[in-house]
Amino acid sequence: MKKKMLVVLMVLLATILTACGGSSDASDNADGKVKIRLLTRMAGTSTQAQIYKDIIKEFEAKHSDVVVVDESQGDESAFNNKLKTDLASGTLPNIFRVQGVANLNEYIESGLLMDMDPILKDDPEWGQNFTEGALKYYQVPGHEGTYGIPMESGLIGVYYNEELLKKAGINEFPETWSDLTAAVKKLKGIDVTPIALGAKATYMAGHLHNQIFYKWMGTEAAKKLGTRELKWTDPDVVKTLEYVEDLNKLDAFGKSAAGISDEIAVADFLEGKAAMIITGPWNIGKFTNPSETEYADAIKLAKFPYFDEKPEFKDEDMQIISPYMVNGKLEGKEKEYTVELLKMLTSAEAAKRFAEEAQFLIPRSDIAIDNSKVSDLFLHNIELGATSTGIAVDVFDFDPLPSMQDRTRNSIVSILIGGKPKDAAKEIQDEIDKSK
Incomplete structure (x- = not known):
């Protein structure tokens, strides 16, 4: 009986030590190596994920006393579930x-996020060359410091197949909402899905609404939803959901959009079954690769159409705008090694490789990009993104x-799938109201 009690106590002690996390002792493996654990979205077989993995291998080769445990998840739901579990434990x-930035306040106050300002200042060659706007996104009102290092940026816009548009009699990409709805009707006439949308991966539906919301109300309105100065049931906000319904009624996304994955939506666009897709620069490598699509020369980029009256x-x-964040509880050698790896992943050298090999943009001002090694589509994304007067990620x-x-x-x-915009708005607002 005593032996059983001893085992139980040992298991309990091990659980407590694990839950504390963040100290060098807790991160050591049995063989004495310092363990650095990563949870990012850099996973899968993409070129950018491979570059990320290469940098990790380079870092491990430099330090025989370190092992990197990469638990990154490419799927958003899997990533979110893993992060929630880690936060809870x-x-x-x-x-x-x-x-996003809305909950950083809570994480900062609990010491979960490291203030990167001292590290940015201590290494000016690395720290002073991130673009100002990207760093400011992770500076939280009420707290001094910077609580994330931007590792990706770029315009989320409409990639379109110029060849299909011309076939439908559309000689220029639709600039306004009325132009867009007219284009949808013409594309339906040549038996092409106007806009590829795989809403089984719900982020694609969210990105569609974000585009509409910002063009109808501006990015500052999203902040007012967060501070409760606006409600989802306010007429202008409901109107943004009604525009989603308008496109759906025009059959802009095909009959089965709610049930197909984002991979299928991208494949339909690459195969010329769909004329447009709303996505970000992470897909540029596929769009410009002749082995991925016969339309590589025909795929162009534009901003989402604006409303005639707005x-x-x-x-x-x-x-x-995506970050790397560092555990605020780290100390000693574990902290030192973690910061070193972070710098390697976001250095000017890494940014150059990400840009030239993967069309993936780290927001640094000191990237010596060889334009002959990147596509015109990638350069156009950078140019269009520089014209934004207001920038936001998701409304939420x-x-x-x-x-x-x-x-x-x-x-x-x-x-x-037939729901009403007013009901959707009420459902979202009810989620807010019941939390009070």
Whole structure:
């Protein structure tokens, strides 16, 4: 009996030590190596994921006393579930990411996020060459410091097949909403899906609504939803959901959009079954690769059309801004090694390789990109992104309620299967109201 009690106590002690996390002792393997755990979205077989893995291998080769455990997840739901589990158990990775800024306040106050300002200042060659706007995104009102290092940026816009548009009698990409709806009708006439949308991966429906929202109300309105100055049931906000319904009624996405994956949507676009797709620069490598699509020379990029009556929001855009964040509990050699790896992943040298080999943009001002090694599509993304007068990621990124990611996206998807915009708006607002 005593032996059993001893085993139970040992297991309990091990559990407590694991839950504390963040100290050098807790991160050591049995063989004495320092363990650095990563949880990012850099996973899979993409070129950018391979570059990321190469840098990790290079880092491990430099340090025989370190082992890197990469638990990164390419699938958004799998990533979110893993991060939630780590947060709940108190076993945060060394390097991870929290998308959006609304909840950073809570993480900063609990010491879960490292203030990167001292590190940025101590190494000016590395730290002073991130673009100002990208760093500012991770500076939180009420707290001094910078709580994330931007590792990806770029315009999320409309990639379109110029060849298919011309076949439908559309000689220029639709600049306004009325132009877009007219183009949808013409594309239906040549038996092509106007806009590829795989809403089974709910983020695609969310990105569609984000584009509409920012062009109708501007990026500042998303912040007002987060501070509760606006409600989802306010007429202008409901109107943004009605525009989703309008496109759906025009059969802009095909009959089965709610049930297909994002991979299928991308494949349909690459194969010329769909004329447009709303996505970010992470797909440029596929769009410009002749082995992926016969339309590589025909694929172009534009901003999402603006509303005729709202020209003031023409350049209010959705852009991807993704971070690496560092566990605020790290100490000693574990902290030292973690920071070194972070710098290697976001250096000017790494940024050059990501850009030239993967068309993947780290927001640094000191990247010596060889234009002959990148596509015109990639360069055009950079040029268009530089014209944005307002920038935001997802609308829910400004909301302090963690459940809003799933709630907003699922409610938007409901519109694609016959739900009413007012009901979707009420469903989202109810989620907020019941949390008070």
